[in-house]
Amino acid sequence: MAYSDFQLEIYLNGLTGVLPPYSVDPAKLQEAARDLLDAGPYWYVAGSAGSGETDRANLAAFARHRIVPRMLRETTERDLTTELFGRTYPAPLALAPIGVQSIVHPHGELATARAAAALGLPAILSTAASHTLEEVAASASGPRWYQLYWPHDDEVTLSLLERARKNGYDTLVVTLDTWTLAWRPNDLDRAYLPFLRGTGLAIPLSDPAFRARLARPVEEDLDAAIMTWAPMFNGRAHTWDQLPLLRENWDGPIVLKGILHPDDARRAADAGMDGIVVSNHGGRQVDGAVAALDALPGVVASVDLPVLFDSGIRTGADIVKALALGARAVLLGRPYIWGLALGGEDGVRHVVRSLLADLDLTLGLAGFSSPADLDPSVLEAP
Ligand SMILES: Cc1cc2nc3c(=O)[nH]c(=O)nc-3n(C[C@H](O)[C@H](O)[C@H](O)COP(=O)(O)O)c2cc1C
Numbered sequence: 537m538a539y540s541d542f543q544l545e546i547y548l549n550g551l552t553g554v555l556p557p558y559s560v561d562p563a564k565l566q567e568a569a570r571d572l573l574d575a576g577p578y579w580y581v582a583g584s585a586g587s588g589e590t591d592r593a594n595l596a597a598f599a600r601h602r603i604v605p606r607m608l609r610e611t612t613e614r615d616l617t618t619e620l621f622g623r624t625y626p627a628p629l630a631l632a633p634i635g636v637q638s639i640v641h642p643h644g645e646l647a648t649a650r651a652a653a654a655l656g657l658p659a660i661l662s663t664a665a666s667h668t669l670e671e672v673a674a675s676a677s678g679p680r681w682y683q684l685y686w687p688h689d690d691e692v693t694l695s696l697l698e699r700a701r702k703n704g705y706d707t708l709v710v711t712l713d714t715w716t717l718a719w720r721p722n723d724l725d726r727a728y729l730p731f732l733r734g735t736g737l738a739i740p741l742s743d744p745a746f747r748a749r750l751a752r753p754v755e756e757d758l759d760a761a762i763m764t765w766a767p768m769f770n771g772r773a774h775t776w777d778q779l780p781l782l783r784e785n786w787d788g789p790i791v792l793k794g795i796l797h798p799d800d801a802r803r804a805a806d807a808g809m810d811g812i813v814v815s816n817h818g819g820r821q822v823d824g825a826v827a828a829l830d831a832l833p834g835v836v837a838s839v840d841l842p843v844l845f846d847s848g849i850r851t852g853a854d855i856v857k858a859l860a861l862g863a864r865a866v867l868l869g870r871p872y873i874w875g876l877a878l879g880g881e882d883g884v885r886h887v888v889r890s891l892l893a894d895l896d897l898t899l900g901l902a903g904f905s906s907p908a909d910l911d912p913s914v915l916e917a918p
């Protein structure tokens with residue numbers, strides 16, 4: 537079935553008076569989630585660093601780039617399949633690692649993983665998840681990627697990698713840009729930080745190597761466990777010379793997330809990494825940072841690795857633009873969390889199906905049949 541069939545399904549349902557259960561408009565979905573959620577969780581997701589300048593710049597960069605559609609081409613049959621690290625996926629899309637999903641819906645990452653699995657797409661499980669690696673693996677059978685927040689304790693690091701491997705996570709995403717949380721006014725004004733209440737710590741708290749560091753069991757002294765977790769996972773950066781530890785202890789592909797400078801991309805390649813994600817973390821870390829889309833062409837030109845992209849993907853056209861500028865695939869961030877808040881697994885599935893239908897139609901109407909047809913000439917010259 538083509539992704540664009542979702543459009544026909546919606547119109548046909550309308551003939552019997554059945555409307556889509558959630559909006560297909562990302563901005564309206566966000567408004568609906570805002571009405572539903574408490575201010576703390578809503579702003580934790582919606583908010584960003586500092587003045588929000590980079591968050592806005594991410595979206596503005598997409599608006600600045602425009603597609604120049606081509607006519608009278610055979611694009612009725614489209615093929616979105618995408619090869620990534622030796623595996624074939626049905627579309628150039630994965631669900632970005634997003635921590636603490638239980639703050640918007642009790643099923644959290646379990647619901648997200650099931651929705652992604654139903655579509656054959658990877659859901660990237662965050663180390664800051666509200667469910668364990670094992671629980672998520674048991675609840676969904678789709679492609680599994682694991683995102684490491686890299687602890688400052690090698691035994692814990694190796695234990696996390698071992699758990700990921702044992703539970704069928706085949707691709708490791710290492711996030712580099714969030715070794716400590718940035719200045720986030722929305723959360724600071726509410727003094728809202730889920731981790732200090734023990735939310736989003738399911739993976740470390742269930743880890744045998746982490747638990748071996750505690751004087752008393754987690755169940756008896758949660759506060760002490762949180763105080764052990766905080767300096768181990770936060771506040772100090774790693775350095776390039778530490779990457780061999782990960783390379784030597786992970787057999788599958790390693791993808792570095794949060795790269796914005798071509799020199800860092802080259803260093804990733806030199807360190808034997810398999811891919812990178814150009815991302816500024818949705819403007820949540822360095823306010824004033826370059827828009828991720830503006831950093832993409834320079835990074836793509838500097839390395840021969842697959843380059844993934846996130847930060848600002850909202851529509852099918854956004855995906856076409858990122859692919860045209862050289863991304864192999866994109867990660868969807870906040871929009872699927874609004875779907876999760878509104879409808880759990882069903883809400884996430886709705887958001888992703890809407891985005892894929894929009895992508896499929898936009899690609900075909902612009903005169904292209906597959907992601908491989910896209911290059912910078914598809915876009916208006918700047
Ligand atoms: C609420 C929230 C939590 C996030 N948690 C993580 C995380 O645990 N690990 C990670 O690598 N990125 C995390 N991110 C960043 C996303 O993976 C992604 O880079 C970002 O959402 C992209 O920006 P966009 O949502 O504006 O498109 C988080 C983002 C949000 C909004």
Ligand SMILES: O=C(O)C(=O)c1ccccc1
Nearest residue numbers: 635636664714736817820
């Ligand atoms: O909030 C975030 O952006 C984020 O990446 C994060 C960091 C630590 C724990 C959970 C999420």
